[in-house]
Amino acid sequence: MDFGLSPEEEGFRQELRAFLKKELPPDWEGEDEEGSDEIWAFGLQMRKRLAQKGWLAMHWPPEYGGQNASRIKQAIFVEEFAYFRCAGREIYGPYIVGPTLMLYGTPEQKAYFLPRIARGEITWCQGFSEPGAGSDLASLSTRAVEDGDDFVINGQKIWTSYGHRADWMFMLARTDPNVPKHKGISYFLLPVKTPGLELRPIVNMASVHSFNETFFTDVRVAKKNLVGRQNEGWYVAMASLNFERSGAEYPGQCRRLVEDLAEYARETRRNGALLARDPVVRNKLAERAVEAQISHHLAFLVAWLQDKGEVPDREAAASKVYGTELIQRLANTGLQLLGPYCQLEPGDRWAPMKGRIERIWLNSFGRTHAGGTSEVQRLIVATRGLGLPR
Numbered sequence: 001m002d003f004g005l006s007p008e009e010e011g012f013r014q015e016l017r018a019f020l021k022k023e024l025p026p027d028w029e030g031e032d033e034e035g036s037d038e039i040w041a042f043g044l045q046m047r048k049r050l051a052q053k054g055w056l057a058m059h060w061p062p063e064y065g066g067q068n069a070s071r072i073k074q075a076i077f078v079e080e081f082a083y084f085r086c087a088g089r090e091i092y093g094p095y096i097v098g099p100t101l102m103l104y105g106t107p108e109q110k111a112y113f114l115p116r117i118a119r120g121e122i123t124w125c126q127g128f129s130e131p132g133a134g135s136d137l138a139s140l141s142t143r144a145v146e147d148g149d150d151f152v153i154n155g156q157k158i159w160t161s162y163g164h165r166a167d168w169m170f171m172l173a174r175t176d177p178n179v180p181k182h183k184g185i186s187y188f189l190l191p192v193k194t195p196g197l198e199l200r201p202i203v204n205m206a207s208v209h210s211f212n213e214t215f216f217t218d219v220r221v222a223k224k225n226l227v228g229r230q231n232e233g234w235y236v237a238m239a240s241l242n243f244e245r246s247g248a249e250y251p252g253q254c255r256r257l258v259e260d261l262a263e264y265a266r267e268t269r270r271n272g273a274l275l276a277r278d279p280v281v282r283n284k285l286a287e288r289a290v291e292a293q294i295s296h297h298l299a300f301l302v303a304w305l306q307d308k309g310e311v312p313d314r315e316a317a318a319s320k321v322y323g324t325e326l327i328q329r330l331a332n333t334g335l336q337l338l339g340p341y342c343q344l345e346p347g348d349r350w351a352p353m354k355g356r357i358e359r360i361w362l363n364s365f366g367r368t369h370a371g372g373t374s375e376v377q378r379l380i381v382a383t384r385g386l387g388l389p390r
């Protein structure tokens with residue numbers, strides 16, 4: 001692998017940085033406050049601006065509103081966006097639903113959804129996990145039963161991120177309970193405001209309402225909103241997992257955090273001595289900086305392999321485990337550096353780094369779980385990467 005960027009890719013990085021510096025307010029604190037209405041509203045505006053630049057779905061073919069951008073360019077975009085803590089990148093539409101529809105959608109589904117996703121007009125949420133089906137997703141028990149031109153859905157989903165902000169949900173339900181579990185599942189799209197669909201908030205341990213429980217009571221979904229063939233939804237969903245991201249957001253976030261902590265150490269005295277002169281502090285920060293660079297290389301390796309037409313599942317698993325666990329280690333380094341001050345609330349004028357470190361620490365645990373837990377990612381590396389028995 002060539003670790004350098006081409007002049008065109010480097011030029012794109014510079015253009016993107018200049019754009020983000022110009023677009024973000026000078027006092028921008030960023031996505032750590034992701035639960036707030038203000039940040040959400042700003043993110044929607046930013047999404048439209050990204051769509052105008054052609055960056056929202058840049059990796060799509062031009063006929064659907066994309067630029068056929070390489071995965072490396074896309075990874076640069078994701079990494080810089082995370083570095084700036086910018087809000088507004090829609091993950092599900094451009095990265096999962098859109099590519100899924102390109103493969104399995106009807107002409108009508110493509111014509112309706114793809115332009116709207118590329119223009120940043122639809123917010124999606126994912127209705128996959130259930131109280132009894134997470135890592136073992138195929139055990140899901142939410143039922144969809146045919147009735148005339150519709151399916152009628154009953155059951156429960158959980159951890160529906162941003163369901164309360166979303167316009168549409170892509171979801172899985174069991175359409176045939178009498179066949180092996182992977183074979184009786186179908187993939188649906190439905191408006192979140194459909195009668196009978198009820199969202200109940202879950203507030204996470206960082207006091208942020210980002211996900212929900214979702215209850216379905218006789219929810220009617222038109223048959224035209226079935227994606228792929230009935231009972232083949234598992235394979236539709238698995239294909240969409242192959243569009244998974246490189247994990248470039250993790251090194252972006254980590255690089256920024258290492259820089260912020262280094263600045264804090266340069267400016268802060270403890271017991272009369274500058275933190276930046278403390279050998280333990282220097283050592284820890286240097287260690288995290290090296291790890292952030294490793295995370296960058298893992299993510300860009302995934303993107304590079306994708307550009308070569310490969311499906312780098314074990315590399316993507318390694319990138320996810322490494323990146324999400326690094327955020328935890330880094331936040332922990334931050335907690336040690338700040339000491340008890342890290343507990344001051346974001347609004348407190350004495351809170352170092354605007355109270356961000358504790359938030360990142362608390363949010364970091366969900367990230368090693370969401371989208372496939374660290375244990376499951378390690379299983380992928382062990383079996384598909386190292387050839388160990390299942």
Ligand SMILES: Cc1cc2nc3c(=O)[nH]c(=O)nc-3n(C[C@H](O)[C@H](O)[C@H](O)COP(=O)(O)OP(=O)(O)OC[C@H]3O[C@@H](n4cnc5c(N)ncnc54)[C@H](O)[C@@H]3O)c2cc1C
Nearest residue numbers: 126127128129133134135159160161366369370371373375
């Ligand atoms: C922040 C966040 C956002 C999320 N957003 C969404 C969303 O928008 N939509 C959605 O559908 N879901 C969402 N999820 C759910 C997520 O996909 C699941 O949490 C995840 O798939 C794990 O499932 P589970 O929580 O049921 O845990 P379980 O699968 O019950 O796992 C429990 C523990 O057992 C371990 N384990 C399970 N199987 C194995 C195995 N075979 N070998 C070794 N260890 C194993 C796991 O690693 C874990 O530590 C979100 C989760 C989080 C944390």
